[in-house]
Amino acid sequence: MMLTVVLAQAQDLKLKVSPEKASMKIGQSLQLEAAVVDASGNKISDREFIFYSRNSRALDVVDTTGFAKAIKHGEHEVIVISPGSPQLRSSILVNVEPAAISKIAFGDVPAKVYTGINIPLTLDVTDEAGFERPEVPITLTTSDETKVAIAPFNKLIVKNAGTVTITASAGGKSENLKLEVIENPIAEIRLKSNMVEGRSGDVFTLTAMAVDKDGNEVKDAPIRYSFTGESFDVSAAPSGLITPEGKFVADEPGLYVLNATCGPAAASVTVQANNRNITRKIDLVGKGSVNNKHTSDLWIWEGIDGKDYAVTGTWGADGTAYFWDVTNPAGIELVDSVKVDARTVNDVKVSEDGKVAVISREGASNRKNGLVIIDVSNPRDAKIISEFSENLTGGVHNVFIYKNHVYALSAGRKYYSINIEDPKNPKIVGEFELDTPGHAIHDVWVHDGIAYSSNWTDGVQLVDVGNGIAGGTPSNPVQFASYAYPSGSNHAAFPYKDEKTGKFYVILGDEEFPYGLDPSGKKPSRAAGFLHVIDFTDLKNPKEVAWFQVPFAGSHNFWIEDNILYAAFYNGGVRVVDISGELLGDLNRQGREIAWIVPEDPDGFVPNAPFTWGAQPHKGHIFYSDWNSGLWSAKLQPVVPENAKIDSSK
Structure with missing residues (x-):
């Protein structure tokens, strides 16, 4: 009887938020409130609250206090959760008003404007908060229709020689462009x-x-x-x-x-x-099953004993990292595990000499998240060397090891450079953080002394941490190039140089979940987003030149080796893509996909629900981790020469 009464009382609890709707201006702060009340409207005092913004780069909200600061205009939702029993959930809708328009700028216009040649104009509208406002309508007018007329979509129709002034107006501001039209000399x-x-x-x-x-x-x-x-x-x-x-x-x-x-x-x-005609067969080789929890990232390496090993993390579980012997890819063997105080071991990396592994921690019971350094000189007996959490607040989502330094994310805002020459006594020697409004970071990857950090809306940042191109070191990181694309979903980056063309590319990957994500593991999930190929050959003028997209699937982590891209596309499995030569346009439509494989496992954490996290080639095999099923290996078959003879006796 008592249990029935307690349950009934719990069901009568409600989460009240204040205000339910709010209006703010950019730069303004607001205290959001929440309370749990019973059926009589009395507050329940012993409940906790978690506030989080669905777009923290536009509306920054302190998760434990509900203190909000408006960064960018738009309508933003703040989710409020009381995690007790029962868990209660509500939301607050916050409208951030746009700032007034401050200026209109014309893009580049030819120095000489010839008759008979139409000109497309580019115009940038900026508001007083410094944000570009492409949605604001622009009105164009001309001082002389007989010389230059206005066509839809900001096009100029050049008719006759003479002087003309074009005026662009938007949001109460205007800007003039003076054109000198001359007779066309081109024959x-x-x-x-x-x-x-x-x-x-x-x-x-x-x-x-x-x-x-x-x-x-x-x-x-x-x-x-x-x-x-x-x-x-x-x-x-x-x-x-x-x-x-x-x-x-x-x-x-x-x-x-x-x-x-x-x-x-x-x-x-x-x-x-x-026809490009590059399709090759790919065969499933082996599997290391993990079907009682979600699997996160992987790293494959050659141990100091000459054998090949893998480490995989786990997500939303009990803080376990698994170690595997993958010397025989057809017989993947679990050889050890390490369990730390965390819910998620999101990232796993191993040093170049194969002696030290670093795993990230999120969701520690004492909130002291950070990284754990492990001796893997014998992966069959992996031993924790030390734990490090100094300044690593809010969970370490990703890490990277490069030349005795660990580059570790902190609170999704910055990364620290941590010296591990003595792995028992790691120490912070440097840090890198942007100063843009609402800045955030997801990942950092280091190659040839350059750190490539994926900073969501701010795009990829190229930072010298020892390359010498900008005089940077691990203790003095120096940013020297960057590129951001409109979606603001930059989640991962990988550098690539084509030796034949001399082109230097950085591949950037989106991460988006427009269909929602079910972390409980009760149903299959689906992602979105694709890979952007950015030409960084001219560091001062990077530009997006190509892309790779898989219909109804989204990119996650990827790797490049020998002009081949190995990309994990969540529910789309592993995609193997030819990226040789100069890259331009839609790589998938061009027939550059060599092969693909999807890990379907009827015994998975979610049965037959592929959700591939990362892929890495190693000694002629492809290893890949899957959120719902563990570690897999596959073999890409060699190219068959066109004039090869078929042996009918086999």
Whole structure:
């Protein structure tokens, strides 16, 4: 009887939040309130509250106090949870008002504007808080319609010579652009391509020269490029991409006519794109099952005994890291485990000499999260050397080991450089943190003395921690380049240089869960987001040139070796992608995917629900961890030469 009464009382509890709706201005602070009340409206005093913003980079909320600060305009939801029994949940809707428009800026315009050549304008609208406002409508007007007219979508139609003023207006601000229109001297365009035959995904580079009636080059001619095509497959439409610089790539094999125009002058060349034909077979080889908890990241290495080993973490469980012997990829063997005070061991890394592992901790019972340093000189008898939590607040989500230093995230805001030359006595020697509003960090990866940190909205940051390019060291990290893309979902980064082309790329991955995520493990989950290829060859002018996307799946961690990308795509499994040569456009549509494999396990933590976390090639095999099933290995079969003879006796 008493139990029934207690349950009834618990069911009558309600979580009241205040205010239910709020309006704020950028820079303003607000104290959000929560209370648990019973059926009579009396407050229950012994309940805890957790506040978190669904967009902490726009509305920063202290999780334990509910103190909110508005950073960026928009409508933002704050979730409030009282984690007792029963767990109660509510939300507060906060509208952050946009700041007033401060300026309008015209993008680059040709130094000479010729008659008969239309000009697309780029315009940037910025508010007083420093945010770009692309959603604000812009009105364009011209001082003389007979010389320059306005077309939809910020296009100028240039008709006759003379002086014209174009005015852009938005949000009570305006800006003028003065144009001097001159008669078009261009009589002919001479066009050639660096090749006339290639494959889908290969980049054709055009060279175009505009000349006047006397054959003299018009060096500043605004040449526009376009293409038409005919696919070899009658059921597929011709498809491709051509850049303003005259680089063309075909998605579908076929014949393509590449055009260069400048007013009435035009020229074209025809090129052929053949089938890329790089598909290879991939075979499942082995499995190390973990079906009673979620598996997180993995790391594969050669031990000091010459054998091959793996370490995997666990998520939302009991703080266990598993050690495996993977010398025989078909017979993966669990050889040891280490359990620490944590709910999640999100990241695992091993030093270059194979002697020391570092695992991250989140959700420690005493809130002293940090990292744990482990002696793995004998992975069959892994021993904890030391624990380190100094300044590592809020859980360490990711770590990296490079030359006796651990780069460890703290509170999702910064990373510290920690010297582990003496692994028993680690010490902080440096740190890196952005100073942008609402800045956050998810991951850091170090290669050749450069740390690549993935900073969500702020994109990837390239930081010298010993390379020498900017005079940085582990104790004095120096940022020297960065790139951010509009979605603000930069979750992971991996550098890659193509030795033949000399191109230096950084591959950036999104992480998004628009369909929701069920951490309880009761049902399958699905992610979104894709890989962005950023050309960093010119460090001062990085630009996104290509992308790889898997329909209805989202990217997570990835690796590059020998011009091949191995990418974990959550519910899309492992994707193996050819990234050789210059990269441009949609890599998937171009037929650059070599193979894919999805880990389906009927005995998994969630049965038959692949959710692949990371992939790493090692000595001719591909190892990958899956959130719902553990550690797997696969083998990518070699390329079969076109003239190879088939032995019918086998």
